[in-house]
Amino acid sequence: MDEIEKVLRQHRVRPTAIRLLMYKFLQERKVAVTLNDIESGFDKSDRTTLYRTIKTFEKNGLVHQIDDGTGVAKYALDEPQTARAGNTQNLHLHFHCTSCNETVCLTDHTIPHISLPEGFVTQDVNLVLKGTCDKCSRK
């Protein structure tokens, strides 16, 4: 049995043809992708299916959505170990390059703790750095 198939099953996602293809597609890309990026990567299949597929992935903890401020949602695979470990890796920061428009997960860089005024309870954090990425700043 395929390795990807196993991962999907572990997350209770039935491994259909499109789902396997999309997972592979996400693995190949090192950066976060939009639904349009995914659509461009598949000659076949319909937008809606791809949309629902990525949402299924998200709901079942296979990918996370990234809001980098560009206005369009991006998605990236969760770290494989995340599910097993205490998902510390899950909360990481993202870097959005305003030059090439790519957004990457910086899973090594955890988000510093931030103290808030009395009464505020934090459940989630979104931290996005914007600027020029390594590739673009070298040019």
Place this chain on the structure above:
Amino acid sequence: MDEIEKVLRQHRVRPTAIRLLMYKFLQERKVAVTLNDIESGFDKSDRTTLYRTIKTFEKNGLVHQIDDGTGVAKYALDEPQTARAGNTQNLHLHFHCTSCNETVCLTDHTIPHISLPEGFVTQDVNLVLKGTCDKCSRK
């Protein structure tokens, strides 16, 4: 001459009727507002005008746009002192309450410095904490 009128002129924004009204509207609200919020606050005037007005404010340093992850842009007045001082206040974090859907500027809470891998150059930071605000957590 009106005090608001002075502020607008200082930022090279001609003080028209709608602009004065919108600035006052933003002052009264303590939270960040969407374009729809603004629209609801004005019986008169057109969406487009309000849109272009807030964008004029933004371009001229009167307001800043906040992307809190809800998918719709919000806006809040810049701190008055920001323009004169070295705009340290400008870079602050935001708190988005998932219960009442309000987003507030936490101008006292500056964003901690974050070191990045070689080659990455940061120009801007977006830090949004999500959770329950003081009002909602007391209920």
Place this chain on the structure above:
DNA sequence: GCAAATAATGCACTTAAGTTGCATTTTTTT
């Protein structure tokens, strides 16, 4: 293995925010 039940897919259509073009009105400049 087969029928019924359940889930996934594809197409059409809808929604909502953001944005632009252009004619009209208002304000500023000369």
Place this chain on the structure above:
DNA sequence: AAAAAAATGCAACTTAAGTGCATTATTTGC
């Protein structure tokens, strides 16, 4: 006051996201 520049209002367009429903594929119970 006339000319120029800027602001406003209306209509239309763009794009991403999301829903309804019929069709197709897969899974489950027998």
